[in-house]
Amino acid sequence: MESNMNKKQKKVLIRIIAASVTMILFAFIPVEGWLEFVLFMIPYLIIGYDILLKAFKGIKNKQVFDENFLMAVATVGAIALGDYKEGVAVMLFYQIGELFQSYAVGRSRRNISELMDIRPDYANIERDGKLERVDPDEVGIGSVIVVQPGEKVPIDGVIIEGSTTLNTSALTGESVPREAKAGDDVISGCINMTGVLKIKTTKEFGESTVSRILDLVENSSSKKSRSENFISKFARYYTPAVCYGALALAILPPVVSMFLGFDAMWGEWIYRALTFLVISCPCALVISIPLSFFAGIGGASNAGVLVKGSNYLETLSKTKYVVFDKTGTLTQGVFEVVGVHHSKLEEARILEYAALAESFSSHPISKSLQRAYGKEIDQSRVTDVKEISGEGVTAVVDGVSVAAGNTKLMKRLGIEYSDCHSVGTIVHMAVNGRYEGHILIADREKPNSKEAIAQLYRMGIKETVMLTGDTGKVADQVAGDLGISTVYSELLPGDKVAKVEELLSKKHSKEALAFVGDGINDAPVLSRADIGIAMGALGSDAAIEAADIVLMDDDPLKIAKAIKIAKKCLRIVYENIYFAIGVKIVCLILGALGIANMWVAIFADVGVMVIAVINAIRALFVKKL
Template identity: 75%
Template sequence: MTKKQKKMLIRIIIAAVLLIALNFIPVKGILRMILFLIPYLVIGYDILKKAGKGILNRQVFDENFLMAVATIGAIAIAIYDRSGNFNEAVAVMLFYQIGELFQSYAVGKSRRNISELMDIRPDYANIEQDGKLERVDPDEVEIGTVIVVQPGEKVPIDGIVIEGTSTLNTSALTGESLPRETKVGDEIISGCINMTGVLKIRTIKEFGESTVSKILELVENSTSRKSRSEDFISKFAKYYTPAVCYGALALAILPPLVRMLAMGAAPQWDMWIYRALTFLVISCPCALVISIPLSFFAGIGGASHEGVLVKGSNYLEAMSQTKYVVFDKTGTLTKGVFEVNGVHHSEMEEEKLLEYAALAESASSHPISRSIQRAYGKEIDRTRVSEIEEISGNGVTAKVDGKLVAAGNDKLMKRLGITPIACHSAGTIIHIAIDGKYMGHILISDVEKPTSKEAIRALKSAGIEKTVMLTGDAKRVADQVAEKLGLDEVYSELLPSDKVAQVERLLAEKPEKAKLAFVGDGINDAPVLGRADIGIAMGAMGSDAAIEAADVVLMDDDPLKIVKAIKISKKCIRIVYQNIIFALTIKAICLILGAIGIANMWVAIFADVGVMVIAVLNAIRALYVKNL
């Protein structure tokens, strides 16, 4: 509990004890009223103060005004009819404040998930000077500076490890508790906690542009974008509150006047004023005004705890209506890392063929060449290689142990007058020839993420009608990946502008109320992310432009998190509609009962505070998303 909440709890306890005790003290008249005013003011002075300020600022109609009028009116009736029944006035204020305390605690609970994420903000960065570590403000660290991160410290700025190995705790960023190993040459993002070894990191971004700053900015701004449901409730309360105030006034005045003027009977002012005050307490829109934003806030908090950052409740609402999910391929459904997947049709041992290819490719920095060298896995002896010639768009030739080795595509084989064996596997084919004789080929392909196939299947189970993949890759490669993962449609050999055109076409053909989500990670995906109804960016390895353009950011690049995000959004929207229907139904019934005199002030307390507590309890269920 916060200091403010503890103070309120003490006031509630004091007022409750005084209220109970006063009912056992046999006093009447003015002394009884004065004694009951003590717990009334203890529990309600701030409500009266806020109501007074609202009247002075010409912002009269709010819940504070309703509570003040209802309770002061109840005291006035008790004085007028000499019943001495001041219990209701104190009880209404007491239970209202209990409801407010409960709501404050619930908001604090949902904020905790986001505040845990906020805890990733680093307080300092270590810079080594004259053999000593000096702590500086992360904002003062320039790009290219070497910083030192010791065990237990947060990584303050994005960079590349230049010395040391360690294990990183990334749970604050990704929601996953599994530690990640890091070594020299690895890129490291800010916000992680260094768990074991000392790391020296060369910064590649300024603090304001680093991952941790971007995340904090996204979360801090998330509550500023309201959903249609929240806008509806805000507008509803704006017109609803004055309407019920005027309705209560009419209920207090018109029936007694009609009774007196038309029927010639006694007006019974006290009875009708009491009904009007009951009507006011029942009508208080707290349950809606509090629980609806709280539901979205809890949904965003629960999602952030799972490593899904939603930039606003409007995107959370839109995500619940998603029917089409469109994917980029490289880095989204696949790892974006080339690996040797096989050595085929070899006239010699596969290991020996891979060795000749790695030696021939040893001077090239091309990703394909590097993947062959990694697959070879041994230190390359450059003294065995001579006469290296790289032929642009074809491949390389080189003398290895005195033998002429050619490694490249179909064009290179054709150029050398060698007939390669056709391969229909998805990926890049590197043909190998030695001394003019074809020896076999190496298959290199981008590897699917281990959860991609499961994610596509889970999306369909979650109600997604169409899954589509857009890629710049060759048709043969794209088709095989799409078939393997179970995608509905695939479009290949696309430029960034072509991807936008495809998304425009899909937006035009989808049902009007259905939403289209695009998932991407690269800088060339930014235009499509901005054009889709919901843009989802892979945040851990995604580009800054993609994260900036997206509406939802997945912090660990796991496609399964898309399913998690959609399920969270659907749960949140279900809770919102449950609260709206429940609160309006109960209030409508109680308002009618109050107007005809069946419901008393105790029923009014339930209709206000009871309904609010139930709605808030329902709202905080949006926090619990672990098992979705």
């Protein structure tokens, strides 16, 4: 523990040890009166001088009611009553608790900074044939930087030379490496594993992905949840209330006793009032609640889930409805050839004809055919290309006439074709005027989409909804495959906002609706939902701005993980609130009745704080689903 402490914490630890040793030594010296007072003032001032100074400054600045004031009054009062050992012990245990809390907060901050260890220290620029290290802030847009194996990519850009394997675990929470080559976009924060890369920067360092992510995590504490705001207000009213309560406890019972002709017992009632003050210190609540949220946000960051503030974590924990965009969220958003049907020719041959005929087109369908062919395309083999808008392409490939298109093209050419009952885009193929079958192209579902929906239902989600601009036939098949309960198809972007508004009006006020989109064209809906989750949105400015939570890869399982993290964090927050307030109320009653002494008071303050802080740090650790 000591090796991880900062200088300030080490000084406090030395003071604690010195005060403990001197207090124990003086406890065995048989002295009384002024000499005993002088001896015990030595450990008291060693351990408590900074608390007394802070209390004095608080009074001077008219900010009286804080924990320093409570501790100063309680311990000075105990010493004034002749309870020297208890006065020193209260201050000593309070400082032990404060040291523990400071260490715990520092440790959780360190863990988060280690988990988010993506800030690059430098960028390499080639000058006169030599690599020169410069501050990433000094690199302008369009500059060429060199990233060597083992180094972090410092700024977003495009690879212009080299190929490599990238480790994205610090960003996505996943350890699966990603292949990258010339022409690929690359985002800052990844670690270059193998080859030397030359990257042309597309953003300044301040606007790059790594800076935006770090900024989000560092500023997340500014957006406080209702629980945190409640605790802040509670402490503001609670501290003065207990101070006045303690004053009343010290004065009223003796005055009433004197009035009724009984012994006033001033010392007894002042001691009870001082015990009441020590018990009432709200440290456990004031420290552990923000720490719970801070740890929850850190744990989420480690799992590849960026949460912009504890208020969003709180809302996410109440989610009962999850609305999905389809393309790019539940499906891969990349069209692929999934089959060749009714073809008398070999599958490879029909794909070759289709890819060559479509080789002059930049349409996504054409691109998917070229990818499925998988070989270098020699366009010199293709002549007489005619693209018929909305129908397809005719061309001559190796001297053979080829037609690739939809049913309209086949009807235009007078070629009989076979219907396809599968869901997807159909490319009918004719070679030399004879029908040769059709190619089925579809947007594949993501491998984890089905499991993600099942996980959400297991976690108590009431309804999952899918919104898409696709046809009803495609949408219904995807929704059926994945187990989604409600689907709305053939929607324009504006219709999606209207549907979310409609769903919001139906839900209970204490329930939350989350919208999950790919973050580029879903910004209006992300903003309108109770909680907007942008998926796979690294590098997308629209997503980072509009969403409340950003998933750092495109795995749908992360949605269930994010909700699980939020629920665990809120459970810890409420455990700490109920535990701290419950123990304090019991001990305050016992203190007022004279049953609890200063030692019980120390447990009620320091002990509860230590337990609450240990509990809060659990939010940092996230189990795998």
